[in-house]
Amino acid sequence: MTTLLPPALRTARELVEPTLRSAVARLDADTRRVGEYHFGWIGVDGAPTDAGGKALRPAMVLAATETACGTAEHGVPAAAAVELVHNFSLLHDDVMDGDTSRRHRPTAWTVFGSSAAILAGDALLAVAPEVLLESDVPNAAVAVRSLLTTTRVLIAGQTADLGFERRQDVDLTECLGMAHDKTAALLACACSIGPLSAGAPRESVRALHAYGTELGMAFQLVDDLLGLWGDPEVTGKPVLSDLRTRKKSVPVVHALTSGTAAGERLWELYEQPEQLTEAQLCEAAEMVRRAGSEDWTRGECRRRLELAEAQLEVGSLGDTAALGELAEFIVRRKL
Numbered sequence: 001m002t003t004l005l006p007p008a009l010r011t012a013r014e015l016v017e018p019t020l021r022s023a024v025a026r027l028d029a030d031t032r033r034v035g036e037y038h039f040g041w042i043g044v045d046g047a048p049t050d051a052g053g054k055a056l057r058p059a060m061v062l063a064a065t066e067t068a069c070g071t072a073e074h075g076v077p078a079a080a081a082v083e084l085v086h087n088f089s090l091l092h093d094d095v096m097d098g099d100t101s102r103r104h105r106p107t108a109w110t111v112f113g114s115s116a117a118i119l120a121g122d123a124l125l126a127v128a129p130e131v132l133l134e135s136d137v138p139n140a141a142v143a144v145r146s147l148l149t150t151t152r153v154l155i156a157g158q159t160a161d162l163g164f165e166r167r168q169d170v171d172l173t174e175c176l177g178m179a180h181d182k183t184a185a186l187l188a189c190a191c192s193i194g195p196l197s198a199g200a201p202r203e204s205v206r207a208l209h210a211y212g213t214e215l216g217m218a219f220q221l222v223d224d225l226l227g228l229w230g231d232p233e234v235t236g237k238p239v240l241s242d243l244r245t246r247k248k249s250v251p252v253v254h255a256l257t258s259g260t261a262a263g264e265r266l267w268e269l270y271e272q273p274e275q276l277t278e279a280q281l282c283e284a285a286e287m288v289r290r291a292g293s294e295d296w297t298r299g300e301c302r303r304r305l306e307l308a309e310a311q312l313e314v315g316s317l318g319d320t321a322a323l324g325e326l327a328e329f330i331v332r333r334k335l
């Protein structure tokens with residue numbers, strides 16, 4: 001999988017992994033095992049493996065720190081802290097959604113049980129501020145505050161996402177707000193926390209935060225599209241599972257509120273009390289497409305990318321090529 005990743009992501013993994021490993025090594029032995037499995041460092045049998053996520057957020061932290069401060073290395077503690085919070089959210093999300101595979105492997109809760117996976121998530125969240133506070137970055141306390149505020153927003157986004165499953169009146173604005181809170185907020189934090197922790201000018205931090213917000217929205221929109229039409233061999237998670245649990249993702253809400261015949265049919269499927277069959281899941285995805293919601297989502301994604309790029313003009317930043325490469329990856333990614 002790592003061979004499919006752009007060099008910036010592979011480099012970020014190499015730079016940040018030692019800090020991540022030593023953070024996870026602080027946990028009690030049982031929780032540590034769950035954390036190391038989730039990060040892809042060990043298999044179910046405890047033997048070393050080389051799996052894991054894309055390390056997109058650490059790469060964003062490092063690229064943004066380089067842009068604002070001239071060197072990426074100052075961003076390593078912040079990059080590790082953001083990745084710890086991200087992985088806390090994934091561990092919990094998999095339990096809440098009952099998802100059985102992630103990153104091409106069985107999810108942690110299916111291997112170790114829900115309680116162990118929840119505790120491992122809690123532990124990652126707890127060590128994230130420690131990593132920052134024990135580092136030698138000049139503004140660690142301010143960075144921790146940004147991380148904690150972002151975590152609170154993330155929780156609000158997840159709460160909204162789960163609540164939407166039971167609601168029939170979710171509109172597109174609300175849905176985009178949920179996508180902001182559960183995903184874009186952490187990318188905004190990723191793009192600003194490195195420069196913030198290293199004492200970069202306020203104007204640069206603000207521009208990078210706004211950049212990450214727009215890019216984070218694009219990232220979630222692509223994620224929603226991959227959930228409908230992605231290749232599970234590439235994404236490492238099952239396709240159509242959002243439809244199975246009748247999630248109100250952005251393309252789905254766009255279709256449901258489109259006033260089209262396809263949108264009406266999608267409502268019928270979503271309101272059916274029985275589980276959707278495989279054929280009905282495929283039909284539901286097709287209704288999203290026919291309602292024009294795939295095209296709309298792709299267009300919105302491009303618009304967000306342009307809004308993001310405009311932010312880089314106003315932040316008195318250095319070379320933004322690395323950030324630009326990551327943005328390209330975000331909108332073109334298949335995994």
Ligand SMILES: CC(C)=CCC/C(C)=C/CC/C(C)=C/COP(=O)(O)OP(=O)(O)O
Pocket residue numbers: 052053054055056057088089090092093103154155158182183220223335
């Ligand atoms: C509080 C709580 C439980 C919040 C949950 C929020 C949540 C799971 C949001 C989804 C974010 C998302 C698209 C993750 C995949 O990231 P990725 O594709 O970068 O993952 P990777 O690290 O596996 O590459």
